[in-house]
Amino acid sequence: xxxxxxxxxxxxxxxxxxxxxxxTATAVPDSITLNQNGKLYQPFSFDHAQHILLIKECSDCHxxxxxxxxxDPNCARCHQNSSPTAVVSCxxxxxxxxxxxxxxxxxxxxxxxxxxDKMGLKGAMHENCIGCHKKMGTGPAGCQDCxxxxxxxxxxxxxxxxGAKPAHAKEH
Amino acid sequence: MKRRNFxxxxxxxxxxxxxxxTNKGWASGSFEGYPEAMGVLVDTTRCVGCRSCExxxxxxxxxxxxxxxxxxxxxxxEPRRPTAKAYTVVNEYEKKSPGGPVYRKxxxxxxxxPACLTSCFVNAYTKTKEGAVIYNSKVCVGCRNCMIACPFNxxxxxxxSVTNPVIKKCILCYDTRLKVGKPPACVEIxxxxxxxxxxxxxxxxxxxxRIRANPxxxxxxxxxxxEVGGTxxxxxxxxxxxxIGFDTTLNNEPIISNVKDFLGMVPMVLSxxxxxxxxxxxxxxxxxxxxxxxxxxxxxxxR
Ligand code: SF4
Ligand code: SF4
Ligand code: SF4
Numbered sequence: 001x002x003x004x005x006x007x008x009x010x011x012x013x014x015x016x017x018x019x020x021x022x023x024t025a026t027a028v029p030d031s032i033t034l035n036q037n038g039k040l041y042q043p044f045s046f047d048h049a050q051h052i053l054l055i056k057e058c059s060d061c062h063x064x065x066x067x068x069x070x071x072d073p074n075c076a077r078c079h080q081n082s083s084p085t086a087v088v089s090c091x092x093x094x095x096x097x098x099x100x101x102x103x104x105x106x107x108x109x110x111x112x113x114x115x116x117d118k119m120g121l122k123g124a125m126h127e128n129c130i131g132c133h134k135k136m137g138t139g140p141a142g143c144q145d146c147x148x149x150x151x152x153x154x155x156x157x158x159x160x161x162x163g164a165k166p167a168h169a170k171e172h
Numbered sequence: 173m174k175r176r177n178f179x180x181x182x183x184x185x186x187x188x189x190x191x192x193x194t195n196k197g198w199a200s201g202s203f204e205g206y207p208e209a210m211g212v213l214v215d216t217t218r219c220v221g222c223r224s225c226e227x228x229x230x231x232x233x234x235x236x237x238x239x240x241x242x243x244x245x246x247x248x249x250e251p252r253r254p255t256a257k258a259y260t261v262v263n264e265y266e267k268k269s270p271g272g273p274v275y276r277k278x279x280x281x282x283x284x285x286p287a288c289l290t291s292c293f294v295n296a297y298t299k300t301k302e303g304a305v306i307y308n309s310k311v312c313v314g315c316r317n318c319m320i321a322c323p324f325n326x327x328x329x330x331x332x333s334v335t336n337p338v339i340k341k342c343i344l345c346y347d348t349r350l351k352v353g354k355p356p357a358c359v360e361i362x363x364x365x366x367x368x369x370x371x372x373x374x375x376x377x378x379x380x381x382r383i384r385a386n387p388x389x390x391x392x393x394x395x396x397x398x399e400v401g402g403t404x405x406x407x408x409x410x411x412x413x414x415x416i417g418f419d420t421t422l423n424n425e426p427i428i429s430n431v432k433d434f435l436g437m438v439p440m441v442l443s444x445x446x447x448x449x450x451x452x453x454x455x456x457x458x459x460x461x462x463x464x465x466x467x468x469x470x471x472x473x474x475r
Binding site for chain 2 (some may be wrong): 098165
C-alpha cells in the first residue's frame with residue numbers, strides 16, 4: 001500500500017506542475033514551476049518554501065486538503081474534521097477546462113453536489129494569489145509581475161499599438 | 173392598452189404579409205427563453221479590469237487593430253460603449269470608492285426577447301436555441317432600427333462600408349465556438365473567472381447561491397434575470413447597479429413595448445414600412461436570385 005507521501009508526490013507530479021525539492025526530499029515542494037503551458041505568458045517559479053514560512057496555515061491556500069484544519073467557517077460546516085486528502089495540488093480539484101462541454105455535462109449530471117460553483121484552475125490560482133497579495137498589501141498583483149509576456153502575448157494585446165491614437169478617438 | 177394591441181396587430185400583420193413568415197415571439201410576452209440557452213454570468217466583484225476579454229474578442233472576431241493597446245489603462249478615463257470595431261468594452265466605476273474601483277465588461281446581452289430582432293423588418297436577426305442573438309449582414313438594409321430599439325444601446329454601425337451597411341455586435345462567438353459547445357473567447361481568456369459560462373438556468377441559481385453564501389460581498393440582485401424579459405448575460409455587483417453604469421430604470425417587460433411606442437409616433441409609416449424596406453433592400457443588393465422580391469429565409473450559414 002503506497003504511503004500518503006508518495007500519493008502526494010504523485011499527485012503533484014501529474015501534468016503541468018513540476019516540483020523541485022532538495023535531496024532530503026519531503027512531500028512538500030520548495031518551488032513549483034507554474035504556467036508551464038502558458039501561451040501568452042512565460043512559465044515562472046513559485047517559491048512555495050517562502051510562502052510556507054510566511055503563511056504557516058496550509059489551509060489558507062489548500063482549503064481542507066492538507067495540514068492545519070480548515071478555518072473558513074463556511075467550509076468547516078462539512079470539513080471540520082476532514083482528514084488530509086490524497087490530492088493537494090490545485091489542479092487536482094480545479095479543472096483547467098471549467099467550461100468545456102464535458103465539464104458542463106458532468107456538472108449537470110451531478111446537481112446534488114455542493115461544489116457546483118468550483119472555480120477553474122486559472123481563476124482559482126489568480127483569485128487565491130492576487131486576492132491574498134492585495135489583502136496583505138504585499139506581493140505581485142499585476143499580470144507581468146509574476147509571468148512576463150512572450151512575443152505571442154505582445155501580439156495578442158496589440159502592444160505595438162500603445163498610444164497609436166488617443167484612447168478616446170471618436171468613432172465618427 | 174387598446175392602442176397597443178392595435179399596433180401589435182398591425183406590426184405582426186404587416187411583417188407577416190411582407191416577409192411571408194415570421195418566427196418572432198412577440199405575442200408571448202412571457203417567453204422564458206430557450207430551455208437549453210447558454211449564458212455568461214459576469215461577477216464584477218472578481219473583475220480586475222485587465223481588458224484581456226477585449227483583446228480576445230478582437231482576435232476571435234477578426235476586428236480591426238485597436239486605437240491603443242489592450243493593456244493601456246488610460247481608456248478608463250472616460251466610459252466607452254461597444255462599437256462596430258470593439259464588440260466588448262470594460263469600463264471603470266466607483267473610482268474613489270474605499271473598496272477600490274469596480275470594472276464592468278459590456279457587450280450585447282443576448283436578450284430572451286431581443287428588441288433588435290423584433291424591430292428588424294427584414295429578419296436580419298435570429299435568436300438561436302443556444303441563446304445567441306446573431307445577425308445576417310446579407311439581408312440588412314441598414315435602417316438602424318435595431319440601434320434605436322436596443323435597450324442597452326449595443327449594435328454598432330460600421331461606417332467604413334458605406335455601400336454595404338453592416339451592423340456589428342457581439343454574437344456570443346456563435347459561429348466559431350457556441351455552435352459547437354465551446355465557451356466564448358472572452359470567457360476563456362479571463363484570468364479571474366469573472367465570466368462564468370453555462371446554461372442560463374444554472375447560472376441564475378449559481379448567482380443567487382453566490383449572494384447567499386457571501387451576503388457582504390454582493391448586492392442582492394442578479395441583473396439580467398428579469399430585466400427586459402431576461403438576458404443571457406447576467407451580472408453580479410457589490411453595489412447598486414446604477415452606480416456601475418447599469419440602467420436600473422428598465423422594467424421586466426420585454427422591450428418590444430417601447431418599440432411599439434416608438435413606432436406609434438409614426439403610424440402612417442408603419443403600414444408602408446415593410447414594403448419600403450423590402451424595396452430599398454432589393455435595390456441595394458442587386459441580387460438576381462431574389463426575383464420574387466422577398467427574403468423569406470435568413471440564411472445565417474452563408475455569413
Ligand atoms: S442587448 Fe440589444 S443588441 Fe443584444 S440582443 Fe438585446 S436588444 Fe439585441
Ligand atoms: S462572446 Fe465573443 S463576440 Fe461576444 S464579447 Fe465575448 S468574445 Fe466578443
Ligand atoms: S478578462 Fe476578466 S478580469 Fe479581465 S477585464 Fe475582462 S472580465 Fe475583467
